[in-house]
Every structure is written in structure tokens, then in C-alpha cells.
Amino acid sequence: MNAYKRRRNQAPDWQSYYKNGVPQEVIVIEDSASPRLSPAMPTYSSHPIQRCFAPAAPPSIPSPSMHAPFMQPYPYQNHPPSDSQSSRPLSNASSQFSHPYNPWLDYNAAALPHPYVTATQPIQTHPPPPPPPAPSSTYLISSSNPMPSYPHPPSPYVQLPNMPLRPPAQHQVPPAPPSVNQPFPVSPSQTVLPRISLNSSNASYPKMQLPPVQRHNKGNHYDSPASYPSFFPPNVSPHQKNSQILPTNPVPQKPKEQVNYSTIPNSASTAQAAVPLSPTLAVWLPMTQTNFQAPPTYTYQPSSITNDPIVVPDPPPPAKAPQPKKRKRNTNSTKKVNCVNVPLVADKLSLNSSVYDDDDGHYKVIPNTNFAERYTVIRLLGHGTFGKVIQCYDQVQGKHVAIKVTRAIPKYREASLIELRVLQTIAQNDPTNENKCIELKDYFDYRKHICIVTDLFGWSVFDFLKNNNYIPFSLLHIQSLAHQLFKSVAFLHEIGLVHTDLKPENVLLVSNASKNVRLPYRNYSQKILNNTEIRLIDFGSATFEDEYHSSVVSTRHYRAPEIILGVGWSYPCDIWSLGCIIVELFTGQALFQTHEDNEHLAMMEKVIGPFNYDSISRAGRSTQRFFRTNGSVKYPMSNTPKKSIAYVESLQSLDQLFSCTTSSGVALLLDLLRKIFVYDPAKRITAKEALWHPFFSNALSSNF
Numbered sequence: 001m002n003a004y005k006r007r008r009n010q011a012p013d014w015q016s017y018y019k020n021g022v023p024q025e026v027i028v029i030e031d032s033a034s035p036r037l038s039p040a041m042p043t044y045s046s047h048p049i050q051r052c053f054a055p056a057a058p059p060s061i062p063s064p065s066m067h068a069p070f071m072q073p074y075p076y077q078n079h080p081p082s083d084s085q086s087s088r089p090l091s092n093a094s095s096q097f098s099h100p101y102n103p104w105l106d107y108n109a110a111a112l113p114h115p116y117v118t119a120t121q122p123i124q125t126h127p128p129p130p131p132p133p134a135p136s137s138t139y140l141i142s143s144s145n146p147m148p149s150y151p152h153p154p155s156p157y158v159q160l161p162n163m164p165l166r167p168p169a170q171h172q173v174p175p176a177p178p179s180v181n182q183p184f185p186v187s188p189s190q191t192v193l194p195r196i197s198l199n200s201s202n203a204s205y206p207k208m209q210l211p212p213v214q215r216h217n218k219g220n221h222y223d224s225p226a227s228y229p230s231f232f233p234p235n236v237s238p239h240q241k242n243s244q245i246l247p248t249n250p251v252p253q254k255p256k257e258q259v260n261y262s263t264i265p266n267s268a269s270t271a272q273a274a275v276p277l278s279p280t281l282a283v284w285l286p287m288t289q290t291n292f293q294a295p296p297t298y299t300y301q302p303s304s305i306t307n308d309p310i311v312v313p314d315p316p317p318p319a320k321a322p323q324p325k326k327r328k329r330n331t332n333s334t335k336k337v338n339c340v341n342v343p344l345v346a347d348k349l350s351l352n353s354s355v356y357d358d359d360d361g362h363y364k365v366i367p368n369t370n371f372a373e374r375y376t377v378i379r380l381l382g383h384g385t386f387g388k389v390i391q392c393y394d395q396v397q398g399k400h401v402a403i404k405v406t407r408a409i410p411k412y413r414e415a416s417l418i419e420l421r422v423l424q425t426i427a428q429n430d431p432t433n434e435n436k437c438i439e440l441k442d443y444f445d446y447r448k449h450i451c452i453v454t455d456l457f458g459w460s461v462f463d464f465l466k467n468n469n470y471i472p473f474s475l476l477h478i479q480s481l482a483h484q485l486f487k488s489v490a491f492l493h494e495i496g497l498v499h500t501d502l503k504p505e506n507v508l509l510v511s512n513a514s515k516n517v518r519l520p521y522r523n524y525s526q527k528i529l530n531n532t533e534i535r536l537i538d539f540g541s542a543t544f545e546d547e548y549h550s551s552v553v554s555t556r557h558y559r560a561p562e563i564i565l566g567v568g569w570s571y572p573c574d575i576w577s578l579g580c581i582i583v584e585l586f587t588g589q590a591l592f593q594t595h596e597d598n599e600h601l602a603m604m605e606k607v608i609g610p611f612n613y614d615s616i617s618r619a620g621r622s623t624q625r626f627f628r629t630n631g632s633v634k635y636p637m638s639n640t641p642k643k644s645i646a647y648v649e650s651l652q653s654l655d656q657l658f659s660c661t662t663s664s665g666v667a668l669l670l671d672l673l674r675k676i677f678v679y680d681p682a683k684r685i686t687a688k689e690a691l692w693h694p695f696f697s698n699a700l701s702s703n704f
């Protein structure tokens with residue numbers, strides 16, 4: 001990890017650091033290192049981030065309302081939108097890009113592999129390994145346990161000896177629908193307003209049927225996914241109730257058609273006829289298609305996007321359509337490791353700790369020294385709150401590895417035991433590592449440092465961005481990265497784990513091999529990743545849903561509103577963090593660059609839309625200190641620096657951020673983000689649902 005603070009500067013002045021000067025806030029959690037400083041960047045006045053890099057959408061295509069969809073009750077619980085509601089004509093997409101330079105345009109696209117193709121490049125080149133000496137006799141490989149066993153005195157952590165690391169097991173997140181190379185089906189209407197799709201007969205979205213919201217009776221955490229902390233308690237306002245009057249029975253539907261987008265006119269006249277298909281989807285579709293007749297009783301009420309009630313008379317009798325699985329976690333089959341037995345590796349030299357530790361309890365990394373009688377230190381890979389990550393050469397296996405060497409301080413030792421427990425739980429539930437979380441290879445206690453050995457990977461996604469002058473990833477690569485992230489997180493949630501510290505620094509590229517592409521009209525070149533395969537790391541703050549929850553988690557920029565408001569958090573906080581990461585991949589810059597609660601909430605209000613104050617005020621008194629009586633965030637306050645006010649003012653809404661291109665892929669990504677950035681965690685899209693979002697089944701050309 002670099003030793004610099006991270007540059008998170010959205011202002012046009014690329015030389016300046018945080019808009020508020022040096023951060024004053026002390027982040028409470030221990031596993032949330034504040035963003036690192038990056039070295040001064042070259043002046044980059046025409047950086048594409050947050051600029052329009054493609055012609056704006058034709059003015060005749062109405063832009064969906066930003067705020068209304070966010071504040072609409074999230075309809076998935078009763079009627080997931082069918083995929084038919086999430087389309088947009090593709091026909092003119094490529095012709096829109098006559099702009100001289102478009103960062104989404106991959107000028108060397110032909111040579112790029114498909115993101116789902118696995119690595120063909122060798123994983124990172126390393127310095128030549130030192131000659132492997134004879135394996136130490138202190139390492140006895142047990143036949144019953146893949147881990148080496150060490151002759152050592154009983155560890156204080158011994159509670160469950162011989163915990164197998166990788167028994168067979170079975171939490172695999174189902175893949176996204178197999179329509180990656182096909183346009184998703186649409187069921188449009190020609191002459192009538194599109195109906196609200198309530199069916200699920202052909203939908204690729206899972207239909208969510210959540211049990212009633214119930215709070216856990218202990219602490220501030222929640223005992224099931226259906227009982228996430230909600231800003232919308234059961235006694236919702238009549239207005240909200242009305243807006244949820246929706247039939248639960250599926251509606252019979254004509255078979256969907258694969259629409260040939262090239263035949264869909266995209267003229268101003270058709271665009272004017274476009275209407276929103278769903279108050280939450282906010283994806284617009286010209287109504288030119290034939291062969292679809294909407295049941296008259298399900299006529300869409302355009303007023304619904306302005307929070308007016310949707311009245312749906314007499315639902316038809318239930319059709320026997322296949323129903324997607326209910327949102328239910330199979331916690332019974334989750335193999336949860338309770339205790340960890342950490343073998344002790346004796347220090348033969350018995351040196352004083354001041355020789356090998358610094359004053360903070362960090363291990364001093366000295367290249368070419370012996371480590372734990374088996375490894376040779378190569379170099380420092382990164383360091384964080386917990387300790388240092390060192391690249392070492394494993395003399396037994398003859399390969400390079402990464403070793404996380406925790407600080408020799410009791411609280412960090414304890415924290416690393418939690419991380420070990422989580423890593424073992426992951427290994428037990430995903431023995432073949434389908435879900436791309438980092439794999440535990442070995443662990444031991446050496447010189448009072450708990451050491452965690454894993455495979456060696458490439459840069460983090462953040463490091464790649466930084467080394468690429470914060471040039472955003474192509475949409476094709478964002479699709480691949482986001483899909484892998486949702487898959488990993490869906491798996492974690494499935495086995496009852498909340499990561500709580502998702503950020504680009506904790507997403508490692510398996511290989512950061514890339515090619516340099518010099519862009520026309522620009523005097524710089526950019527790196528294009530050869531392979532987008534990633535691994536999720538840093539489970540030091542991961543929390544089992546049914547265990548103790550710290551009150552504050554997550555690194556500030558990726559922190560969900562429910563954590564800031566103190567109303568309790570659960571799985572959905574990971575989804576919020578993923579949303580922030582995805583926007584960062586798209587723009588190259590962190591979305592919420594802040595270090596203060598009210599400022600953070602004000603930024604959310606500006607970027608995402610207003611909070612629903614009625615609901616928030618009922619969520620608890622503690623939240624009211626953040627809001628004025630009119631429901632807006634208490635910001636600015638008398639002591640707010642002018643720089644901060646100007647910065648928040650200058651922020652673009654999510655719509656504006658994504659309005660720079662008419663690409664259908666970007667429209668779908670925006671739609672996904674709208675479902676992620678839902679303030680009410682109970683109504684936020686889940687990782688599993690996200691995998692079914694049309695953004696992931698939309699075939700993207702590598703040019704976008």
C-alpha cells in the first residue's frame with residue numbers, strides 16, 4: 001500500500017487536496033485507515049472526470065426525475081420490475097459519439113479480451129527468488145490438515161484444534177442470467193401507456209417477498225435480512241401506504257420479444273412520446289414497438305413519479321408463473337468457525353522486540369531477511385491500521401506470497417484473530433473459491449505478530465486508478481468489476497457476513513498487467529487492464545450479522561447513511577459502499593469526499609436527493625439532530641467553512657454525473673445505482689438482486 005494519503009479531489013483544481021483542508025475528524029474505527037495522500041499529480045485541466053465526455057442526451061428525451069424515484073417506496077418487495085422495464089434503444093448509441101475524444105471509447109478495443117475471460121497473463125513478475133534452502137525441519141506438514149503444523153507450546157487461542165480449512169461446502173452465489181450476449185427482452189407498448197409490470201412470468205428479476213419488518217430486540221443490529229433498520233416503520237404515512245397499493249398476483253403476459261434496437265426510431269418525436277416505465281426504474285423507452293397490449297386495468301399513472309398514490313383496481317386471478325426464490329438466507333448450512341488455533345513459530349534468535357519492531361508495534365520490513373524460519377522478506381506491499389503486508393518468498397513451496405503481519409499490540413492481535421476466523425469461515429463455505437474472496441493459505445504467531453499468509457496479487461483497484469492518472473475505467477471493465485464485487489458480497493451476505501470496509505483499496509487485481517494506449521487528441525497515454533479478475537481482501541472488520549456490531553464502521557467516503565445516522569446497520573451498508581466504488585470507477589474520483597457527518601449528509605442530499613424526513617424522524621431522536629424542521633440536512637451551519645459550502649454546492653447530482661453519454665449501458669448503470677443509493681436500507685437492492693440487474697446482462701461493446 002502506498003504511504004500517501006489518497007487524492008480525492010473533485011474540484012477542477014487538480015492540484016489541491018481536500019477542499020476543507022487537512023481532515024480534522026478522527027475516524028473511530030480501527031480498520032478504516034483514512035484515505036492516503038497521493039503524490040502531487042500533474043496538472044490535468046481537461047480531465048474527463050465529471051465532465052461531459054460525450055454529447056449530451058438529445059433534449060427531446062426526458063430525463064427521469066432525480067428525487068422522486070429515490071423517495072418512492074422501493075417496490076421490489078411486492079413487485080419486482082420485469083426486465084421489460086429497463087431498456088433503452090441502442091440504435092443510435094454509436095452514432096452519438098462523433099466527439100473528438102471520448103474516454104469511454106476504447107481506441108484499441110479490438111485487442112481487449114472479454115472481461116469474463118479469465119487471466120491469460122502471467123500474474124505479476126517478481127524479483128528472482130532467492131535460492132530455496134532446505135526446508136526447515138520445524139515444518140511438519142500434517143496429512144490431515146493442509147496447514148503446516150509447528151512444534152510449539154499451546155497457544156492461548158487454542159480452542160478448536162485441527163479446524164479443517166476447506167471441507168466441501170456450498171454457498172455459491174448463482175450467476176447472473178445467461179443472457180450476457182443478448183439484448184434483454186422488452187415488453188413495450190405501442191399506443192397505450194406502459195403498465196406497471198407486476199408479473200414475474202418471464203422476468204429475469206427475482207421477485208422479492210419479504211416478511212414484515214421486525215427489529216431485533218437486542219442491541220442495534222437486526223436478525224434477518226428482512227428486518228434491516230428501516231427509515232420507514234410499519235405506521236407509514238397514508239401517502240406512502242397508498243403508493244404501495246399494488247397487486248401481488250402475477251399478471252398474464254404475452255411472451256416477450258427480443259427487440260431489434262436498430263429498428264427503433266430515436267427521433268425527437270418518438271422521444272417525446274416516451275414515458276417512464278416505473279417510478280423507481282426511471283428508464284425511458286420510446287413507445288414505438290408493436291405486438292404488445294397492456295391490460296387496461298394496469299395503465300401506468302404518470303403522476304406516480306411525483307409521489308401520488310398508484311391505484312390499481314381488481315388484480316386478475318393469479319397465474320401460475322415460476323416465482324423467483326424468496327429473499328431468505330440459508331444460514332443453517334453456513335459453516336461458521338467459532339475459534340481459531342494459531343500455531344506459534346518460535347523465534348530461534350530470541351532477540352529483543354525493539355530490534356524487529358518499531359515503536360508502534362509494526363514489524364520492520366528488511367528485504368532479504370528470514371521470516372518465521374520459512375519465508376524470505378522481499379518488500380513491503382502495503383500497510384494499514386492493522387499492520388503491514390509484506391511480499392515474501394516461500395522457501396517450502398517455492399513461490400511468492402503476501403503475509404499480513406499484524407501489529408504486536410494486544411487489540412490488533414485480537415482483531416486479527418477475528419479476521420482469521422472470518423477467512424476460515426469463507427474457506428469452509430467456498431472451498432473452490434468461486435466467489436473471489438482472498439484465500440487463507442497459512443497463519444501463525446511469530447514474534448508476537450499474528451501473520452496471515454495469502455496468495456500474492458497485483459495492485460488494488462485504487463492503486464491502478466492512481467497509477468493511471470485517475471482516468472476512469474471503461475464501462476466494459478466496470479461491468480466486469482462490479483459483477484465480481486456483487487458476486488463476492490452476495491456470497492458473504494449469504495453466509496451471514498457483512499464486510500463493512502468495502503473500498504477500492506480492498507479490491508485487488510489478480511494481475512495489474514495492462515497495455516498503454518495513446519489516445520488521439522491527447523498528449524498522454526492511459527493504461528488499459530489486460531484482465532479484470534479481482535479478489536476481495538481485508539476482512540479485519542467483517543462482522544457476523546448475528547454478533548456484536550460496532551456503532552461506527554466503514555471508511556468515511558464509503559459509509560452508508562444509516563451508519564452516520566446511528567440507526568443500526570447490516571448487509572445493506574456493504575451495498576452502499578459498492579455503489580460508491582462503482583461511481584468511483586466511472587468518474588475516477590471518490591463520490592463523497594468528506595470528513596464530517598453533516599457535510600456528508602448534505603453531499604448525499606445534493607447528489608442523490610432529499611431524505612424523507614417524516615420517516616427519519618420516526619426512526620429515532622438521535623437522527624433529528626442532523627435535520628432541520630423542514631426536512632433538509634442541517635447544513636451549512638454557522639461555523640461551516642465557505643470552502644465546504646462552495647464544494648457541496650458544486651457537486652453534481654447522480655443524473656448529471658451520468659448524463660454525459662446516451663449509451664444504453666450507462667443508462668442501465670445509472671438505474672442500478674439508483675437502486676443502490678436508496679436511503680432506507682430495507683429498500684436498498686441486495687447483492688443477489690443486483691446480479692440480476694440488466695446492466696450485467698447488457699452486451700456492451702468494448703467501446704463504452
Ligand SMILES: Nc1ncnc2c1ncn2[C@@H]1O[C@H](COP(=O)(O)OP(=O)(O)OP(=O)(O)O)[C@@H](O)[C@H]1O
Nearest residue numbers: 001033382384385386387389402455456457505538
Ligand atoms: N494478497 C495481497 N497481494 C498483494 N497486495 C496485498 C495483498 N494483501 C494486501 N495487499 C496490499 O496491502 C494493503 C493493505 O492490506 P489490508 O487492507 O489487508 O491491510 P489493513 O492493515 O487492514 O489495511 P487498512 O487498515 O487500510 O484496512 C492493500 O491495500 C494492498 O495494497
